Amino acid sequence: MQQAILKYLLSSVLLLVTLSTYAQEEGVTADSLRKIRKPTGLRIGTDLIALGKTIFDNPLTGWELNADMDFGRYYLAVDYGSWSRKDSLRNGYYDSDGRYWRLGVDINFLTSDPDKNMVFIGFRYGHSSFDEYLTYDTPVDDFGNIQTDIANSNAKAGWVEMTTGLRVKIWKPIWMGYTGRMKLFPVVKGSDEIKTYEIPGYGKTSKAVYWGFNYQIFYMIPLKKQK
Amino acid sequence: MRFVQVIAFFLLLAGCLNEPDCIITSTNLVKINFKKDSKTPREITFTKINVSGLEKDFYVEQKATAVQLPVDPESIESTFTFYFEGRTETMHLTYVKESEVISVNCGAYTNYSGLAIPETTFELFNITNRKLLLNATSNIEVFIE
Numbered sequence: 350m351q352q353a354i355l356k357y358l359l360s361s362v363l364l365l366v367t368l369s370t371y372a373q374e375e376g377v378t379a380d381s382l383r384k385i386r387k388p389t390g391l392r393i394g395t396d397l398i399a400l401g402k403t404i405f406d407n408p409l410t411g412w413e414l415n416a417d418m419d420f421g422r423y424y425l426a427v428d429y430g431s432w433s434r435k436d437s438l439r440n441g442y443y444d445s446d447g448r449y450w451r452l453g454v455d456i457n458f459l460t461s462d463p464d465k466n467m468v469f470i471g472f473r474y475g476h477s478s479f480d481e482y483l484t485y486d487t488p489v490d491d492f493g494n495i496q497t498d499i500a501n502s503n504a505k506a507g508w509v510e511m512t513t514g515l516r517v518k519i520w521k522p523i524w525m526g527y528t529g530r531m532k533l534f535p536v537v538k539g540s541d542e543i544k545t546y547e548i549p550g551y552g553k554t555s556k557a558v559y560w561g562f563n564y565q566i567f568y569m570i571p572l573k574k575q576k
Numbered sequence: 577m578r579f580v581q582v583i584a585f586f587l588l589l590a591g592c593l594n595e596p597d598c599i600i601t602s603t604n605l606v607k608i609n610f611k612k613d614s615k616t617p618r619e620i621t622f623t624k625i626n627v628s629g630l631e632k633d634f635y636v637e638q639k640a641t642a643v644q645l646p647v648d649p650e651s652i653e654s655t656f657t658f659y660f661e662g663r664t665e666t667m668h669l670t671y672v673k674e675s676e677v678i679s680v681n682c683g684a685y686t687n688y689s690g691l692a693i694p695e696t697t698f699e700l701f702n703i704t705n706r707k708l709l710l711n712a713t714s715n716i717e718v719f720i721e
Contacts, residue, residue, distance in 0.1 A: 408680075436680055437680070438677060438680055438683045438684055439680070439681055439682060439683035440683035440684060441683060441684050443677055443684070483675055483677065483684055485675070485683060485684035485685075487649070487684075487685060487686060489604055489646070489649045490646060491627075491630055491632055491646055492604075492629070492630070492646065492648070492649055492650070495649045495650060497675055497684075497686065499675045541672070541674065542673065542674060542675060543674065543675045543676075544674055544675065544676040544677075544687070546676075546677040555678070
């Protein structure tokens with residue numbers, strides 16, 4: 350466990366070093382976007398990895414919508430998604446289905462880029478509402494084979510995320526990018542009879558730190574004319 | 577700097593590839609140690625022990641200082657009845673069950689915890705571990721002269 354925590358910390362530090370060095374290499378000295386300003390556009394996108402998993406990874410189906418709006422170098426970011434897993438276990442079956450949202454802020458390190466490309470770090474608060482169902486058989490000495498059926502309906506969960514990533518203007522209103530997420534401190538409110546296996550939007554609860562990755566495509570709706 | 581980026585990327589991947597260990601330590605067996613005092617075991621010659629929900633008798637005509645008895649996996653309470661040395665003693669147990677999926681390959685299992693003794697005819701007892709685990713040395717200590 351300690352090794353894993355050390356590994357996560359080390360990778361986080363290396364990522365931050367990489368980001369800050371990248372920003373310095375770009376020669377970011379201008380402060381044109383450093384102040385909080387009126388938004389110039391609303392970017393709406395979707396996660397291509399979630400769509401790919403839905404097509405190619407049978408147990409998991411889902412989609413995710415992403416949106417952000419610029420306030421100078423600060424971006425208000427909102428995500429909304431659906432996540433469903435139907436998985437056969439070694440001794441049973443697990444089913445979960447839920448919706449989730451995330452809300453947070455990204456800070457752009459490329460403060461003088463005229464295209465407003467982004468190298469960013471940020472944070473999110475995530476919230477999920479979901480149902481899960483578990484059925485399994487266990488052989489128990491003297492009692493025989495015991496079948497257990499458990500449902501956890503209307504469960505809620507919350508967590509926090511540290512994010513980092515890129516946004517690059519590909520063509521006119523089209524943007525692409527990725528978001529790496531370090532998800533932390535999941536808290537579940539639900540049935541005491543089942544330990545939640547997977548939180549939609551977070552991932553498996555057995556991991557104290559869970560990594561997520563989105564590869565996204567965006568469409569920018571301008572809110573005011575660019576000079 | 578490109579080297580640092582590559583290293584960071586692979587460390588990230590390594591974090592993603594950790595799978596939980598397929599080790600199940602949970603059990604439905606309660607371990608009861610019989611003692612004269614906190615340090616001295618008490619050997620008991622059992623006539624038999626009954627467990628609620630089971631026809632089978634346990635420890636029939638056996639000597640032991642400790643016993644392992646199963647709680648009912650389909651209930652949240654069980655009663656043990658001990659027949660020994662011309663005495664009959666009962667112990668009513670309650671517990672909490674929690675189902676957990678380890679992984680797709682390891683499957684699901686049941687955790688037993690929150691062990692309590694709301695009723696017993698034994699005069700002196702001590703709950704030493706409220707979780708039922710394979711590697712636990714004792715869950716309950718019963719003191720008998």
